[in-house]
Amino acid sequence: xxxxxxxxxxxxxxxxxxxxxxxxxxxxxxxxxxxxxxxxxxxxxxxxxxxxxxxxxxxxxxxxxxxxxxxxxxxxxxxxxxxxxxxxxxxxxxxxxxxxxxxxxxxxxxxxxxxxxxxxxxxxxxxxxxxxxxxxxxxxxxxxxx
Amino acid sequence: xxxxxxxxxxxxxxxxxxxxxxxxxxxxxxxxxxxxxxxxxxxxxxxxxxxxxxxxxxxxxxxxxxxxxxxxxxxxxxxxxxxxxxxxxxxxxxxxxxxxxxxxxxxxxxxxxxxxxxxxxxxxxxxxxxxxxxxxxxxxxxxxxxxxxxxxxxxxxxxxxxxxxxxxxxxxxxxxxxxxxxxxxxxxxxxxxxxxxxxxxxxxxxxxxxxxxxxxxxxxxxxxxxxxxxxxxxxxxxxxxxxxxxxxxxxxxxxxxxxxxxxxxxxxxxxxxxxxxxxxxxxxxxxxxxxxxxxxxxxxx
Numbered sequence: 001x002x003x004x005x006x007x008x009x010x011x012x013x014x015x016x017x018x019x020x021x022x023x024x025x026x027x028x029x030x031x032x033x034x035x036x037x038x039x040x041x042x043x044x045x046x047x048x049x050x051x052x053x054x055x056x057x058x059x060x061x062x063x064x065x066x067x068x069x070x071x072x073x074x075x076x077x078x079x080x081x082x083x084x085x086x087x088x089x090x091x092x093x094x095x096x097x098x099x100x101x102x103x104x105x106x107x108x109x110x111x112x113x114x115x116x117x118x119x120x121x122x123x124x125x126x127x128x129x130x131x132x133x134x135x136x137x138x139x140x141x142x143x144x145x146x
Numbered sequence: 147x148x149x150x151x152x153x154x155x156x157x158x159x160x161x162x163x164x165x166x167x168x169x170x171x172x173x174x175x176x177x178x179x180x181x182x183x184x185x186x187x188x189x190x191x192x193x194x195x196x197x198x199x200x201x202x203x204x205x206x207x208x209x210x211x212x213x214x215x216x217x218x219x220x221x222x223x224x225x226x227x228x229x230x231x232x233x234x235x236x237x238x239x240x241x242x243x244x245x246x247x248x249x250x251x252x253x254x255x256x257x258x259x260x261x262x263x264x265x266x267x268x269x270x271x272x273x274x275x276x277x278x279x280x281x282x283x284x285x286x287x288x289x290x291x292x293x294x295x296x297x298x299x300x301x302x303x304x305x306x307x308x309x310x311x312x313x314x315x316x317x318x319x320x321x322x323x324x325x326x327x328x329x330x331x332x333x334x335x336x337x338x339x340x341x342x343x344x345x346x347x348x349x350x351x352x353x354x355x356x357x358x359x360x361x362x363x364x365x366x367x368x369x370x371x372x373x374x375x376x377x378x379x380x381x382x383x384x385x386x387x388x389x390x391x392x393x394x395x396x397x398x399x400x401x402x403x404x405x406x407x408x409x410x411x412x413x414x415x416x417x418x419x420x421x422x423x424x425x426x427x428x429x430x431x432x433x434x435x436x437x438x439x440x441x442x443x444x445x446x447x
Contacts, residue, residue: 020273022303023266024311057273057299060390061307064383086296093393097386 002047002079003038008054010034020057027065034066035074047132048075049105053082063090068098077123077132078102079111079143088114095119103127110140148213149175151200153183157193159403159436163410165193167428169200179204179212181239186217191320191338192436194231194260198318201238203342203431216243224248230259234318257283257335258302258321269306272319273299280335283323287333289442290398297394298335298439304387305339305435312349312378313432317341330417330440337437345432346371346406349378364407365425372404372411391437400439405430415440 007030011021014029021030038048048070052058071078080091080102095101095115101123103111111133113120124141127133136142149172154161172179181197181204189197197214204212214235217223226232227248235241257279261272281295290298302321309317319339326334347367354370355362370376372392377384388402392413395402401420403412409425412418417440 015270018270018274020270020277020299020303022273022299023269023307025266026270056277057296057303059273059300059303059307060386061304064386068383084296085293086300089297090300090390093390094383094386098383 002049005034005037005048005050007050007052007082011055019055020059021055021062021066022057022059024061024065027062030062031066031069034070038075046075047077047079049079049081051082052080052084052087055082055087058087058090060090060094063094067091067102068094068100071095071100071102072098077127079105080114081105091115105143110136110138110142112141147175148178148180149173151179151181153181153186153189153197154193155185155187157183157186157188157197158190159192159405159434162192162196162405162430162434163427165196165200166430169203169430170428173204178210181212181214184215184218184243186222187219188222189226191229191260191322191336192340192434194226194229195318195320195338195340196434198231198234198238198260199340199342199432199434200430201235202315202317205238206342206431211238211240214239214241216241216245218243228259229256229320229322230261234260234262255323256321257323258319260318260320262316263306263309263319263339263341264316266307266310269303269310272306273303276302276321280321283335284439287323287441288335288439290439294398297397301391301394301437302337304391305337305437307387308433308435309339309341309343312346313341313343315341315343315432317343317432326440332441332443334441335439337435339435340432341434342432346404350376353378353380363425364409365411365423368404368406368409368411369423372402372413395437395439398439398442400437403436404433405436406433407431 010033015026099116101113101115101120133141151168151172227246232245284290285292321337323335347364350367358366375385375389399415401415408427408429411423412420414420
């Protein structure tokens with residue numbers, strides 16, 4: 001149900017030794033690699049979980065090329081984990097510009113949405129309706145399928 | 147005949163317009179240029195990358211490699227060498243004067259020596275190089291939140307990408323930290339990016355000129371790019387880089403200024419007395435971008 005993507009590994013495979021997700025050509029190369037992964041017969045493209053742990057700088061160009069374009073054209077749900085404040089700083093305005101949202105998973109496993117507010121609320125509601133997430137006792141939302 | 151272009155004694159964004167005027171006058175003749183920096187006393191990163199852009203344009207313009215007389219003051223000469231200027235200038239100019247053989251970026255104030263930016267790989271290298279050095283300076287000297295380092299790298303990346311994506315030629319970037327006594331009496335970090343490429347007006351003309359009608363020009367193009375987030379690409383995700391830089395600088399009381407063609411646009415913080423838009427300047431090719439982040443404290447934001 002969830003296609004796991006380690007961004008640091010994809011970055012290395014795409015551009016070699018660099019540890020930062022910067023520039024449009026890099027973003028394009030990374031996105032195309034992710035697109036091939038989620039298009040594989042054994043993958044389910046409904047949710048792609050992208051782990052940003054180990055990624056240094058993420059700039060707006062890369063956030064747009066990867067996150068916004070995958071959401072716009074390829075997957076319904078993007079679940080982002082391992083985000084730093086710096087990563088969020090790049091992703092949030094890009095999503096708002098496109099009126100899109102993604103789900104983020106906090107360290108405690110609960111979910112939140114970032115990006116355009118209404119799109120975020122709709123995303124979380126849809127996850128619950130599809131029984132892929134459920135409300136927790138504390139009033140948060142957590143993923144059902146790990 | 148050789149046309150003389152005097153390099154201002156104090157060469158920064160404030161004196162760049164006089165330099166551009168001298169350059170434009172000399173370029174009109176189409177003859178070989180001599181950039182005279184022998185009396186230079188100080189140059190900001192903006193001055194250094196701007197001078198390289200002038201050399202690039204002078205070569206494009208015509209025939210022979212332009213001449214450059216190096217500063218005679220040994221301290222100035224040494225700084226220009228440490229800042230990596232001569233490493234790049236050697237390819238563009240026939241340099242006259244005794245240039246010291248100093249490895250660039252050995253000094254703590256030079257966060258990033260003058261570095262060429264031609265392709266995406268160069269931007270990767272720049273971002274990778276700056277992060278470690280910048281985080282210490284931003285936190286300890288500018289008193290910025292350590293989290294601000296990532297935004298700084300982002301701003302640097304997006305500034306450099308303007309060259310790769312829009313200039314149609316290569317350019318240069320330099321980052322330096324220094325104590326800005328004259329203006330702020332506190333430390334600043336300055337990012338300067340310059341190229342002698344097509345400039346904002348030419349880049350945006352196919353998609354924007356009609357929309358602006360008679361108002362179209364260098365000023366309108368800069369306004370479209372910096373204020374309205376317009377890009378030459380029709381993809382809706384484009385044009386966010388400059389907006390992101392502006393947001394970052396606003397948070398830290400910083401300044402962005404872009405000169406292209408005959409105009410300069412700035413987002414002016416409280417501590418500065420620059421004008422938001424200046425038109426009718428002497429023409430200078432390409433685009434020259436200046437980002438200034440001041441030491442945090444009262445009066446900066």
